[in-house]
Amino acid sequence: MEKIWEIVRKEWSEVFKNRLVLGSVIVMPLIFTLLPLGILYSMQGSADVEMAEAAADMPEHFQAVCEGLSALACSQYFILLQFLSLFLLMPTIIPVTIASYSIVGEKNTHTLEPVLATPITTLELLMGKALAGVIPALSITWLSYGIFVAGTAILAVDDGIFRAVLSPVWLLSIFGIGALLSVAGVSLSIMISSRVNDPRAAEQLSSLVVIPLIAIFMGQAMGLIQFDLGLVIWTTIGMIVLDTVLLYFAIQLFQRETILTRWK
């Protein structure tokens, strides 16, 4: 455990010296937190009537999501809900960025062999690399979510909205799916980093892991799917399966001999 923590600390002191990494770790959460709150703020002035009309235009299934909310509150919540899938981009992209830079970086500087020569187990090394990405990703995501919830409490027209962003749909998404996505991001980065020698290429390829998220976002925006508890639970189950498969392959690839002789 001590060794894992030492690796995590080393990764951080290296990887956060990189402006690209630091930028993506800071800028994205800022945007994704402030944007929904900004929209909420701008909606405060809107007249009830206008909103009621807007609510009437909404797809029928959506009214089910808004159970117990006023028309204005419902339209506000509808907009916030669009941001939930974007909120999940953070725990996915941050570990992908950190892991890509850290693993490809070690490959290029030839530091993996001396590390592998120490009595550390490859699982400890993998854990260190993974946690170095997952810990900041989840801390930042959860912090952003906290700010978002607090902002909602202040800016939302209705207490119902505040309760809604703390509903199981949100909690399970942010804490469950978010964590699972970060693990998927790290595992995929490890696999791709073993084949690629440019950290940016590794980052971009690994970022393909966000495609399902984008699909959900689009489907939701087009009214094809709704972000209800059913979807969240099924996504969680799907992610557990996906993580298991990705982690299995990442661990297979992360063996001393494989790293030294087959990583290119």
Place this chain on the structure above:
Amino acid sequence: MTDTMIYTNNLTKSFGENLAVDRLSLSIPAGEVFGLLGPNGAGKTTTIRMLAALIAPTGGEARVAGFQIGQQDREVRKAVGILTENPGMYNQLSAERNLSFFAKLYEVADIPGQVERYLRMLGLWDRRHEAVGTFSKGMRQKLAIARALLHEPRVLYLDEPTSGLDPEASRIVRDFIAELRHEGRTIIICTHNLNEADRLCDRVAVFRSELLALDTPTNLRRQIFGRRVVFHLAEVTPALLDAVRAYGFVQQAEVLEDKLVVTLDDPEAQNPLLVTALVGAGAQVRFVGELRRSLEDVYLHLVNPQKEAN
């Protein structure tokens, strides 16, 4: 045999069809400095990696510091230090931080103490806070050697320790290795610098996938070329050559400019007879010396026998 630090028996590694190391059998006693010589692609790095429990042999067995490769790999890794062929460092981090990180992974008890000890020993203490990315190749190499020693390993592998260094840096590294031998460590050095092997190593193995020869540098020279004595004469005539060749113990006699070069197995006993014979045949002997073949000659002869014959 507690005295044997490294033991291999038919150690083999193939990468698919390619037999990188072929049935290598070695026995290296504790405290020996052992040279592994061979052309590019001979399998030196592969051998070192197997003996450091980094990659698994595909055949044979090996024991290092009493631990079985393949079964006690963790113990092997604790007992050995390795300077890898491409010793990378974390360029953004300071020299001190680089070492303390590895010390932690090596489970060193007194990390600051050991880091300081080796930084001082290699003359890097004053620059310990500087990022390694700013270091010269020589400084990086010294730092990498320090890293290999932090946990005080009983066995040390050095894969081309002076490659790419200027003569002065090479000398510092070489002197340092020479000092290490006094601490009783067992050291294996892979090198293309035969001069270095000659000076540092107790024994050398010449090797290209399989073992070609193994002995002390002096014995290798003797075995392969015999001992050659040069007689510097005022003038070399065919009659003198015949006079020398008349002796049964003369393995070979040839003329090189104004020198007569004779191959003997026991020059101390046989030289006086030859000098007497030469003088008797009218030669003026100006000087007698031994023609020392370099380890490089031995090496080239072993690695490239056909070329030598041409």
